[in-house]
Amino acid sequence: MLKTEINELLTQTGPGTPMGELFRQYWIPALLAEELPENDSPPVRVKLLSERMLAFRDSEGRYGLIDEFCAHRGASLWFGRNEEGGLRCAYHGWKYDVTGQAVEVPSEPENSNFCAHVKLRSYPLVKIGDVLWTHMGAPDERPPLPEFEFAQVEPEQTYISKRWQESNWLQAFEGGIDSSHVSWLHSGGLKSDPLFKGAKGNEYNMNDLRPFFEVADAEGGLFVGARRNAEEDSYYWRITPWVMPSFTLVPPRGDHPVHGHWWIPIDDHNCWAYSFDYHPTRPLTETEVAAMRAGHGVHSENIPGTYRPVANKDNDYLMDREAQRRGEYFSGVKGIAIQDSSLQESMGPIVDRSKERLVSADAGIIKARQKLRKAALALQKDGTVPPGVDPAHHRVRSAAVVLPRDAAFIESSQDALTAEPGKPHASV
């Protein structure tokens, strides 16, 4: 249960809101690099944190993220021409560079300095891995660039997709640290999904449906450990790191690639779910990449030319009652990603958390909400830099390990939970 005013604080991310200002402290994914594939490629409309912008890549390969609307009459620059080092409005020909600076106003005299005083709001756009990242906070508070391992390994070791989720970011993110739903909602996938199946850990998962949970503070967020019986003298631990504000890693299974997510608010009723797979020590195989492209694992099959899943709320997520009866999919919905989105969207655009009935097993969610609220209020009150901004906080890993029954999961897994180039991941 959460008071209505705290629910509003955590779910509203527009300009000037406490949580919106918190998100603006971080480098966040703005779009995939594939969306701007070459110099002078068509501009892309981007809405993030309730601000409408336009991303483009100019003739020299520079990326820009600027206000979507022309300063002249407010027409969308999406209709503009991306050419010769800038984006020209289709209406009256005003032209802007990647910083949002007007560089030509054709109606003014040739030697006029009018355009020097016209600048659209803009944010940096930086390619790291297959993601274009932005920082929407104050330029003088811009932190160092992010150092998440999935975006730093060689290109052949990583794959990322994104999908539109029609719900507030918080209920999508909360699914990422809610380990107890996996044995239920995703139980079918553990047996059949090509990116999950075959791991010894899956047996431990399915043989013990009542895990114990431990939640431990981390410098950048939390570690959530789910403990299940393994052998007589050991436990199977699945450890999920959360880096603030909304980055999580799924504990790995066998030698499968490691999955993870970033949830980014589009506005208060929609978010992007960025989902990735990477392997820290080897290239992804063709079979793995084909499975990811087909929407297996944490990925979704999207409507061609869009990032909207084929299975969405307009078609009841292609619910298949026969598959549900057969036990193929616990909910009747195919695919891990859509299993999550179908239930999270069913809660409504912003779930009313004053009506929920949490149990102590939801301690990870309870603690995460508390950390977000405290960080947002501390930022508002005295400018405290929140956890997760420092790139050192990004160098984490998830882990799936079998430990002696008396071992503490954090101390015993310290090395496994730290990202280092070329180090194998800890997985069962």
Added chain:
Amino acid sequence: MVPILQNSCARATSLEEARYRIDIPIEGRRGARVVALDDGAATLVRRLAREPWNAARFYTLPAQEPGEPGTWLHRTSGSSTPLADELAEGDVVVMIATRNDASAAAVETLGRAAAERGIMTAAVALGRQEGMTNAVRALRPYARVLLVNGEESDVAELLTAIRS
């Protein structure tokens, strides 16, 4: 069957449709039992007991008690009470430790008694994990949910979230 009304398909997740959700008061939890395992936790529990709660009950461990540690509890009002009586209507036991020497025997008694009755167990270990290893080791087998590296406010947050 193809849905013909908005409320019979997934489009009913709109904000507008949320107006039609059945809205009845939610009954709070009746059976939260909060037990301090050491002196530091006792101070916190006494303070929490003064807050308005739904039906949560707060206890400390008696300094001297008959029988095994944990079989008797001390109410924050001062009187002693058998654990078995207090668990009769319980649905979650929340144990709180602030020191590394929290009574492992009491934890075991509480944990076993809760497990026998099908009562959920949770624990909050306040303080840095490296200084709480013994307490965490004692709690781990009996707390189905364990918050380590906890802060004082975690206890109130947890109790509030589960409608104690």
